[in-house]
Amino acid sequence: MAEYRRSGRRQPATPQSKLRRLILRILWFFLGAGMLAATVVLGYLWYLDRTLTEVFNGRRWSLPAQVYAAPTELYVGNQLMLREYLAELERSGYSQQGSPRHPGQYTVEDDTVITYLRAFQFDDHLRDAQRIQIRFRSHGIIDIQDDQGTSIPLIRLDPPIIGSFFPSHGEDRVVLDPEEVPPLLSAGLKAVEDKNFDRHVGFSISGILRAALANIRAGEVAQGGSTLTQQLVKSYFLDNSRTIKRKLHELAMSVVLELRFSKDDLLNAYINEIFLGQSGNRAIHGFGLGAQFYFNRPLGELQPHEIATLIAIIRGPSYYDPFRHPDRALDRRNRVLATFHQEGLIDSRVTTHQQKQSLGVTGRQRQGGRYYPAFMDVVRTTLNRNYSRDDLASQGLRVFSTLQPRLQESLQKHIAERLTALEKARKLEKLEAAVVILDAQTGELMALAGGREAGFEGFNRAISSRRPIGSLMKPLVVLAALEQSRSLTEIIDDAPITVPLSRNKSWTPRNYDGRVHGPVPIVRLLGDSLNLATVRLSQDIGLPPILNLFLRLTGHKATNSNPSFVLGAEPMSPLEVAQMYGTIANGGFRMPVKAVTAVLNAEGKALYQQPFEMQTVVDPEDAEALTYVLESGMQLGTGRGSRHARAGVAGKTGTSNDYRDSWFAGFDARKVGIVWIGRDDNQAMGLTGSTGALAIWDPIFTDLGVEPVTHEDTSKVRDVEYATGLLANPACAVTVRLPVNAPETLPSKPGCGITEETDQRWRWPFWDNQ
């Protein structure tokens, strides 16, 4: 055999054997290529399966921290008017129904509102859903009862969400568990977007062909053939490019997901993931947030036509944007409702009724009404001390803030109106303003406006703009005098004064009116805002005690340690001024301004609760005495133009050099309000504190309702003539009520005094009963 081979003799090949070899070669080629392809495909699918499953399992949705406003307390005696309560209900997304049968609904019958309160986890308490009946009169709430007719002394309305900390990529969402999803949404989604969802394996050939046919007919991409699973994959893992490679990738991924996860899981993932709109840099994802964003209500409370609107939006959140293109959205919504009907999800009567409804989207968000960026700046600063940006954007924290939306909206309205009026009346332009309202007793920030434009997410003048505060500093000089046991009736000469400075320089201040007022009591020095007397008194006291007082009141050091400091040549932000005046209003107790009261984790456990922090920094008696002086200034001094001048408020006007800044700081028993008006280019406006800032402060406090400052200990308080500081009878002199160190030694105004004996005899019985 070997010999034979070596001889090289071979049998000639027949045509049949050639053909057989060729066929075998081809078969081997295809087999090899097939195996190679199969290996590649299997490898690819194996890779997809591992990575997709890992990512899908491991990935938790980033749950942005949600920030709530302060809840409205409802109780008998609350001066909350019916219309204000209805506005609160609207803010919290309650809807008016003939008879409230479900949480989130209310009805109005004359002066009575029946409200079905939602269950809500407050920072300290889980409140179950509950139906209550509130009766109103012209002065507020007069009765609250539950369903059994039992009186309720106090109950809270669930607060609205005022912002969230979505991550830098902008995704914001409210995640829903399957049991929170209305059946109509699940069924409706399948009916409209993917009829074969329960049967296909991730993609549908018939769906793709049907869409292709429709697109060819329309001459454009009119219909998508993507299943819900493909849409989920697209939103979850892929970009928006339209390439064959990406489409194949999408198909493979969809199949892998279908095999790995149940249909219910995928549908729930879709409901939480799908993109439903954009608001600025905030991307609205999922139906939970979609319901809040478009209807300001939880998904579970939506009516069929509202669910249909959300489903209608999916196809093109921009094209069918109900805010910008309501007609398109309405048209598509009605087609979605028709599909619901065709698929047997709603009957014809409901369909007809629902199709007649208006879109009903709430435009508030777009107007910046519900999201308060200036206030949120303060919340963010607070939270950044304890939480990373990632935690805030992903951990599902629930933040309870101190914002009172009703007040916030009131001050934004008054800022806009008054600035426009001032510009018109005085031929000014580009005026800006900032306002801070604090709860004087707790230090809680009730409202804050960073500028004229509500909802503007830019430069926040209330916290970032530091401007000279002018005469708002003068109360510190008087307080320093009180700390040195000086009397408010002590006479200071309002006469020209030159203060030596370093390097042979000197400073000669002037009064605003350019006049000299001669000897005046300290109370008038502040009331009439006299510069010369203030500087003279400060020189007498010495600057260090005044600077030290500033540190105690504000918690930070002054930047200017020159004599001009006492006339307000110290730049401060409105929020810092609020801290300073808050300490005075709070009787000498400094309470750091706070905007957050508590933070709960996603499970409702308190992570952070902020107690009332306070520190005694001024003797309460001195703070009280200064409050009397500030009340006098309102009654007879630069604040006398206020409509609340004699309503028991304390306040001080401030004007910086050349009328560049107009300030007003005022408080009543409960609230401190700081207003600044100026221009961003720091140009002169010609407005003083009383002609500018006070014009905004006044209407805000009218809306809030003034609660007069009260004084429990009046044993040292006397009627004193404003001009001279002498004891006097209000019947024959212009007087103010002031605490006096040693009343028995204070001389009376000739011919207008009251003898000490008479005073004692007539006053003490009343004091004893106070």
Place this chain on the structure above:
Amino acid sequence: MKIVFVLLVMLLAACSSAPPAPAPVEHRPSPASAPPPQSAPTIPGTESSTAQPPAHPPPRKPSSNATEALTIASTHAAAAGDTRSAISHLQRAIRLEGRNAELWARLSTAFLRDGQIDSARQYANRALALAGNRGDWKRAAWLAIAELEEFDGNQDEADRIRQLYASGHG
């Protein structure tokens, strides 16, 4: 082709070690939904009335039914050893009536029980400053101060204050 594709994927799925799993859902309640019930403070007669009868005598009547309800709830919570709830109720009451010295005095005592001594001292000071000449408020403030004196080991001083205000006059 579709069947082959599916079979291949199923084969791979079967080979994989990862068990089937639900799609990820973070369990955060939506604003209107209620998380699982937990032991929560309740205000008798208000949002959910499940509190037991008070172990302590009822507090003196504050100036409104709302703050009275909160004060009673705080007393209940304190009696049950739930100092955090007692504090929460009082803080809520102070948001309604910030110038009520009695509420600050009660808050001082609640903080003392919670071991937050510095705050307790400040709140007692605040109560005293707000009390002015009003007898019932002065009494409440001084009784809170007596608790602090006792905590500081000044038993005699605490006793003296309590004796002074025992009869309820100020």
